[in-house]
Amino acid sequence: MAEAEEFREDVLPVADRLAAEALIVDVDGFEGPLDLLLTLSRTQKVDLRRISVLNLAEQYLKFVNDAKILRIELAADYLVMAAWLAFLKSRLLLPPDPAEDGPSGEELAAHLAFQLERLQAMREVAARLMARDQKGRDFFVRGLPEDVTRLRRVSYSATLLDLMQAYARIRTRDEFRPYALDRDSVFTMEQALERMRGLIGFAGEWTDLSAYLPQGWGGDPARRRSATASTFAATLELAKQGQIELRQDDVFAAISIRRKPA
Amino acid sequence: MSDSDSLEESLFAAPPLAEQERMIEAILFASAEPVTVAELTARLPHGSDPAEALVQLRRRYEGRGVQVVKVGDAWAIRTAADLGFLMQKETVETRKLSRAAIETLAIIAYHQPCTRAEIEEIRGVAVSRGTVDQLLELEWIRFGRRRMTPGRPVTFVVTQGFLDHFGLESARDLPGLKELRAAGLLDNRPMPGTDAVGDDEGEEQIGQSELFED
Amino acid sequence: MSDSDSLEESLFAAPPLAEQERMIEAILFASAEPVTVAELTARLPHGSDPAEALVQLRRRYEGRGVQVVKVGDAWAIRTAADLGFLMQKETVETRKLSRAAIETLAIIAYHQPCTRAEIEEIRGVAVSRGTVDQLLELEWIRFGRRRMTPGRPVTFVVTQGFLDHFGLESARDLPGLKELRAAGLLDNRPMPGTDAVGDDEGEEQIGQSELFED
Numbered sequence: 076m077a078e079a080e081e082f083r084e085d086v087l088p089v090a091d092r093l094a095a096e097a098l099i100v101d102v103d104g105f106e107g108p109l110d111l112l113l114t115l116s117r118t119q120k121v122d123l124r125r126i127s128v129l130n131l132a133e134q135y136l137k138f139v140n141d142a143k144i145l146r147i148e149l150a151a152d153y154l155v156m157a158a159w160l161a162f163l164k165s166r167l168l169l170p171p172d173p174a175e176d177g178p179s180g181e182e183l184a185a186h187l188a189f190q191l192e193r194l195q196a197m198r199e200v201a202a203r204l205m206a207r208d209q210k211g212r213d214f215f216v217r218g219l220p221e222d223v224t225r226l227r228r229v230s231y232s233a234t235l236l237d238l239m240q241a242y243a244r245i246r247t248r249d250e251f252r253p254y255a256l257d258r259d260s261v262f263t264m265e266q267a268l269e270r271m272r273g274l275i276g277f278a279g280e281w282t283d284l285s286a287y288l289p290q291g292w293g294g295d296p297a298r299r300r301s302a303t304a305s306t307f308a309a310t311l312e313l314a315k316q317g318q319i320e321l322r323q324d325d326v327f328a329a330i331s332i333r334r335k336p337a
Numbered sequence: 338m339s340d341s342d343s344l345e346e347s348l349f350a351a352p353p354l355a356e357q358e359r360m361i362e363a364i365l366f367a368s369a370e371p372v373t374v375a376e377l378t379a380r381l382p383h384g385s386d387p388a389e390a391l392v393q394l395r396r397r398y399e400g401r402g403v404q405v406v407k408v409g410d411a412w413a414i415r416t417a418a419d420l421g422f423l424m425q426k427e428t429v430e431t432r433k434l435s436r437a438a439i440e441t442l443a444i445i446a447y448h449q450p451c452t453r454a455e456i457e458e459i460r461g462v463a464v465s466r467g468t469v470d471q472l473l474e475l476e477w478i479r480f481g482r483r484r485m486t487p488g489r490p491v492t493f494v495v496t497q498g499f500l501d502h503f504g505l506e507s508a509r510d511l512p513g514l515k516e517l518r519a520a521g522l523l524d525n526r527p528m529p530g531t532d533a534v535g536d537d538e539g540e541e542q543i544g545q546s547e548l549f550e551d
Numbered sequence: 552m553s554d555s556d557s558l559e560e561s562l563f564a565a566p567p568l569a570e571q572e573r574m575i576e577a578i579l580f581a582s583a584e585p586v587t588v589a590e591l592t593a594r595l596p597h598g599s600d601p602a603e604a605l606v607q608l609r610r611r612y613e614g615r616g617v618q619v620v621k622v623g624d625a626w627a628i629r630t631a632a633d634l635g636f637l638m639q640k641e642t643v644e645t646r647k648l649s650r651a652a653i654e655t656l657a658i659i660a661y662h663q664p665c666t667r668a669e670i671e672e673i674r675g676v677a678v679s680r681g682t683v684d685q686l687l688e689l690e691w692i693r694f695g696r697r698r699m700t701p702g703r704p705v706t707f708v709v710t711q712g713f714l715d716h717f718g719l720e721s722a723r724d725l726p727g728l729k730e731l732r733a734a735g736l737l738d739n740r741p742m743p744g745t746d747a748v749g750d751d752e753g754e755e756q757i758g759q760s761e762l763f764e765d
Contacts, residue, residue, distance in 0.1 A: 108461055110461065186526070194461065196513075196520070197443055197444055197460075203512040204503060205439060208504050210502045211428065211431060214404075214416050216370075217366060221638055231652075231689055233647070233648040238660065238717060239657070242654075261675055263677045362616030364637055367637075380637060402572070402577035403577055420574055423574055424577070481720060483721075491724060491726050
């Protein structure tokens, strides 16, 4: 049986041989080894259920071999498939060893045929799906959805993608910086507020805000930024409560504060 | 039934069926998105029966320029597909899907719930970054229940938006689904010699029955 | 009319009036703006008579839930005036959730039950009360059991409403970090030692926007 098929391969019509060569050039066009096998299987011109897996394995191995000769780099999964098909071929050709466990060559071949048939079937239904009438192309939604404005409700929207991206953003930030360190360079608004409450009693004169930064937070830029931000936020809060006054003479100029005169 | 009963009923009587039909017609016309029966019930006067009125409304629009269509458990009005040629003005240019994305979508639709590993097993190639992302972004697929197998992988299922886009009443109406099932091509058949995980088979059955439930 | 004229006419025969009516119905439905008779004439097959078909279409919708109405010199389909009350629910103003809120929500979803201190530890900045209040108001989070640690802090968990909104069956179905990376969502991760400053600035801005959000 196998010999007959090999013989048949030798007398392939020229057109088929050209097609086989075209495959080589086109190796980038395949979506993985299974796709390549499916394409090769078409040259057998039979129903996928009647395909000769042995013949197919040989076609594939020849393809990989030709690619080697032409020095075409094949991706690893193509080579993995080649190794597996070589194994399958030996299983199919050699008489079964009764001492050996595991599936028979026929079982493995049947599974490969199943995989090819399934991939082919999924391609066909995918094409049928895309050939269906589609919204926005063949049929259309109301062009002028009506909104009679009487009740207005604000709804906050967020998609799952937003949520996952937010989480990814946070976790990526954390991956290279242990929490302990983060904690060290964050001066919270609560801390700043507590500190400022104790200090404003002494702030009778306009004083630059930077003078209120806690000790040890002025050096490292990250720590200084955090302390500045929280101290500034705390002064805003205190200003809101009417305890202090803020002043900034110009855009981006230094900010000064003082206790609100009684 | 006593007189007082019927009096009470008339106080809270639902509008006549024809009137309910008008109301549903107005609501469906006003919305670009499918409206669920539950939402219709909430918006119609107390005691209305949208399901019944929908049957009539749907019949009324048979053969007309617009159609009353079912999308999962929701309803919408859409233009008749044979008139698409008139609508060049309304056509929205959709981003062309790659072959990988189309196949991935089909695999999820026919095998749902479906893990990434299963998609890769069927296509025989890794699912590239962004393919799943693109389908999620189109809101054609969403995350389903996690599979109760080692690693508890996430699964994907298709959405109402998918059904709406392809004019399907439910996932059961996917073209060729019955034939594929009959041919055993939707079975989860493990490679001979590898241990099938018992749990997985159970899940698979849930998956398939899910496809066929209402 | 000469013979050649009538021959030409039959070659480009206009569709029957009923078919023209269907076409106009579909066009009026799908158009974002009222459509003039001139536009209809241009879009319908040659030889059609939109004015005549419009009269019929208008009559067909008499007494229905929607009406074919004239707006200036153009035509549109509109809700019947007496059913306007049904459209109240249609007006929902959507706003995007702030970055602080979505991050807080994500942390609660992934780490629930989760205390405020834990959220702050993970985000690296203080969580304003307004952010938590907003999420509570949206009914996406609720209070969970108190933590049995000093101070007995309250915890937060996500709600069924959250799962419904994000199309999840359970919070455990959220993809993990590895899966996020596979989906390409963890692309722009800063390499160790690079642009630590930029990263920091970003964080500070989050903090500030959060403080001034309410």
